[in-house]
Amino acid sequence: MISPGTIFPGMVFGLAFRNIWARPVRTSLAVLGMTVAIFAMVSLFSVSAGLNRVVNSTLDRVPGLIAMQRGAPIPLFSTIPSSWKEEIEKMPHVTTVVADCWARVNIINGKTIISPPRLLCGTDIARRNQLRTTLYKGDVYEGRFLSEEDVGKPHIVISKSVAEEFKVKVGDPLEVNGLKFTIVGLYHTGSLLLDVALLTDIDVFRALTGFNPGIVSSLYIEHDQGKEKASELAAVIQKRFTDREWGIYKASTILTIAQQVTTTSTENPVQSAMNNLDKMFKGSPPASSQPKASVSPRLEMESPLEVKPAEQWASRIDSFTEDLDLFLFLMTSIGVFIAVVQVINTMLMSVTERVIEFGILRANGWSVGNVVLLVVSESAFLGAVGGFFGSAFGWIAVQVINHNFPDRVQLYAGPELLVYSITFSILMGILGGLYPAYWAATRSPMDAIRRG
Amino acid sequence: MQVQLEHITKRHRSGDEELTVVDDLTCDIQEGSFTFIIGPSGSGKSSLLYLIGALDLPSQGRVLIDGEDLSTWSSTRKNKFRREEIGFIFQSFNLLKQLTAVDNVLVSEMPVGVSGEDRQRAVDYLKQVGLGHRLGHYPSQLSGGEQQRVAIARALLKEPSLVLADEPTGELDSKTGAIVMGYLRDLQKQKQTTVIIVTHDHSHLRPGDHIIELHDGKIVKQYVKDATPTHV
Numbered sequence: 001m002i003s004p005g006t007i008f009p010g011m012v013f014g015l016a017f018r019n020i021w022a023r024p025v026r027t028s029l030a031v032l033g034m035t036v037a038i039f040a041m042v043s044l045f046s047v048s049a050g051l052n053r054v055v056n057s058t059l060d061r062v063p064g065l066i067a068m069q070r071g072a073p074i075p076l077f078s079t080i081p082s083s084w085k086e087e088i089e090k091m092p093h094v095t096t097v098v099a100d101c102w103a104r105v106n107i108i109n110g111k112t113i114i115s116p117p118r119l120l121c122g123t124d125i126a127r128r129n130q131l132r133t134t135l136y137k138g139d140v141y142e143g144r145f146l147s148e149e150d151v152g153k154p155h156i157v158i159s160k161s162v163a164e165e166f167k168v169k170v171g172d173p174l175e176v177n178g179l180k181f182t183i184v185g186l187y188h189t190g191s192l193l194l195d196v197a198l199l200t201d202i203d204v205f206r207a208l209t210g211f212n213p214g215i216v217s218s219l220y221i222e223h224d225q226g227k228e229k230a231s232e233l234a235a236v237i238q239k240r241f242t243d244r245e246w247g248i249y250k251a252s253t254i255l256t257i258a259q260q261v262t263t264t265s266t267e268n269p270v271q272s273a274m275n276n277l278d279k280m281f282k283g284s285p286p287a288s289s290q291p292k293a294s295v296s297p298r299l300e301m302e303s304p305l306e307v308k309p310a311e312q313w314a315s316r317i318d319s320f321t322e323d324l325d326l327f328l329f330l331m332t333s334i335g336v337f338i339a340v341v342q343v344i345n346t347m348l349m350s351v352t353e354r355v356i357e358f359g360i361l362r363a364n365g366w367s368v369g370n371v372v373l374l375v376v377s378e379s380a381f382l383g384a385v386g387g388f389f390g391s392a393f394g395w396i397a398v399q400v401i402n403h404n405f406p407d408r409v410q411l412y413a414g415p416e417l418l419v420y421s422i423t424f425s426i427l428m429g430i431l432g433g434l435y436p437a438y439w440a441a442t443r444s445p446m447d448a449i450r451r452g
Numbered sequence: 453m454q455v456q457l458e459h460i461t462k463r464h465r466s467g468d469e470e471l472t473v474v475d476d477l478t479c480d481i482q483e484g485s486f487t488f489i490i491g492p493s494g495s496g497k498s499s500l501l502y503l504i505g506a507l508d509l510p511s512q513g514r515v516l517i518d519g520e521d522l523s524t525w526s527s528t529r530k531n532k533f534r535r536e537e538i539g540f541i542f543q544s545f546n547l548l549k550q551l552t553a554v555d556n557v558l559v560s561e562m563p564v565g566v567s568g569e570d571r572q573r574a575v576d577y578l579k580q581v582g583l584g585h586r587l588g589h590y591p592s593q594l595s596g597g598e599q600q601r602v603a604i605a606r607a608l609l610k611e612p613s614l615v616l617a618d619e620p621t622g623e624l625d626s627k628t629g630a631i632v633m634g635y636l637r638d639l640q641k642q643k644q645t646t647v648i649i650v651t652h653d654h655s656h657l658r659p660g661d662h663i664i665e666l667h668d669g670k671i672v673k674q675y676v677k678d679a680t681p682t683h684v
């Protein structure tokens with residue numbers, strides 16, 4: 001038989017739950033503090049999670065090796081001799097090598113491109129179509145991908161986001177940096193990093209941009225080795241070019257971003273990190289559409305060619321997001337600290353009012369541990385509820401931001417982040433409850449009851 | 453349960469002054485006896501009761517429960533003792549205001565788990581003390597006498613071997629007080645429970661009761677009601 005308003009059988013937690021509902025205003029205020037802190041945490045961390053996700057979703061599409069000039073952060077800044085392509089193609093285990101040339105797009109149909117950045121890619125059509133990888137090829141949803149018949153013609157394949165931004169469709173003309181193209185296909189990879197490319201024939205690209213015929217930006221190397229052996233093959237290819245006369249790319253933009261995140265003191269570091277990231281995508285440093293081999297001294301035994309699987313290239317971005325995470329952690333911990341102090345305050349107020357209650361419980365055989373558990377589960381509830389609302393509001397904020405800025409890096413508040421935030425919040429609640437719990441449990445039960 | 457007190461002294465320190473609340477007190481309380489502790493306000497009656505219930509430690513002397521020294525018990529054992537063996541009833545403030553009558557009866561069981569059977573027994577005991585129609589009520593919805601009966605139901609649920617009651621009828625009218633006292637007498641008669649009651653109200657005393665009279669922390673008289681008082 002269950003009477004009205006009964007608690008769950010056998011649960012100290014049931015009583016704890018009762019207790020926090022007994023003071024709704026005070027409870028709500030403590031929960032609010034935690035909610036705000038966790039909200040800030042979820043929204044901020046969704047930025048770095050979003051960056052990571054962009055990188056990872058991109059890497060999944062790029063299983064082969066990428067060869068660039070040593071020191072270049074992205075293909076846009078890299079220049080290597082075209083002849084190296086044939087050399088690599090003849091090496092064992094290498095199946096296909098595609099040469100690409102990249103240039104930053106400044107104007108499309110008369111409109112200046114600022115953000116998101118767009119890149120024009122001249123690609124070796126014949127080779128690209130030999131790739132097992134379906135990147136771009138397999139992502140065409142309207143029209144067709146570039147084929148033999150497009151060689152030598154100003155035909156272009158663009159992403160959905162470009163098509164939507166400029167309201168163009170297959171068959172329409174498109175003016176890129178003042179050069180006239182005709183759209184033959186639209187693709188959509190869903191990755192912000194991959195969708196920046198406007199693809200055309202490499203010879204057309206050279207003819208139109210005046211790109212030096214002796215050089216290419218990067219090589220994409222497909223091989224018959226498994227994932228584990230890919231790095232070995234990369235090392236072999238890289239080593240082969242050690243004795244070549246070729247300079248290395250100087251400023252590594254990404255590494256300086258990471259440094260600035262940790263060292264800038266006067267400027268708001270997140271903002272400066274974001275600015276730098278933006279610069280990186282836009283390529284505002286010496287990104288001319290006609291790169292020359294930048295020459296700077298290099299170490300004797302170092303190859304001017306850097307060959308790595310895509311995920312190793314991305315490790316630079318990873319180390320940046322790690323720094324970003326550390327910074328975000330420091331930022332959020334201020335909010336969390338305040339929230340924990342508020343929980344401590346709330347719980348202390350609560351336990352000092354309930355000394356008699358603890359006396360009654362102790363007189364009825366509750367141990368010190370039972371009382372600690374009672375109080376700590378109350379503060380854990382505060383943390384859990386705050387964590388839940390904070391995560392929920394954070395998640396909603398992320399959806400709203402993503403909806404309003406579909407072309408920017410999509411923020412990501414995934415299940416891991418939400419679960420982590422709620423768990424963290426519960427832990428902080430427990431932390432905030434420990435001292436009040438200890439205080440409550442160590443009152444003399446006799447004094448409590450005498451006091452009445 | 454037998455309770456023996458051997459040269460018990462309890463001192464409290466307030467500032468520079470040291471106050472002796474229980475002063476070198478020795479006595480035996482037999483299993484199944486109905487014992488009253490009487491005496492003027494401030495004579496140390498409540499203090500003595502808390503010492504017996506292991507809610508407080510004596511400054512000197514020993515409390516023996518069935519011959520075993522309380523001070524040698526681990527806190528786990530003391531908790532178990534209070535949970536399973538002792539029914540405490542205080543003058544007031546017996547109940548948790550955020551819990552219903554039934555849940556207040558079950559408070560002792562919460563740390564070890566409340567079974568459906570426990571809950572049924574709690575309901576039965578509440579019915580037994582005449583509160584069958586107040587099961588889901590909160591303390592604020594109950595009269596003082598009803599609250600006191602909830603505390604008695606809680607003590608009964610444990611089927612304790614020792615009941616310690618500190619002025620259980622202090623805030624009740626004489627009729628309700630007599631009813632409450634009746635439950636404690638029934639318990640002692642039916643289960644041979646040792647019952648120790650602190651009271652101001654001599655009208656509850658009955659022939660055969662063991663009376664301990666305190667003054668300034670010392671026993672001044674100890675006797676069985678209607679027998680010749682023995683002076684200590």
Ligand SMILES: Nc1ncnc2c1ncn2[C@@H]1O[C@H](COP(=O)(O)OP(=O)(O)OP(=O)(O)O)[C@@H](O)[C@H]1O
Nearest residue numbers: 464465466471473492493494495496497498499500
């Ligand atoms: N923790 C304490 N600190 C200081 N003095 C205390 C403490 N506990 C009890 N006392 C003092 O000890 C004396 C005895 O207290 P106790 O409560 O045992 O008396 P009592 O006989 O129960 O009185 P009453 O009939 O008024 O309840 C009182 O003078 C009281 O002020």
Ligand SMILES: [Mg+2]
Nearest residue numbers: 497498499618
């Ligand atoms: Mg008293």
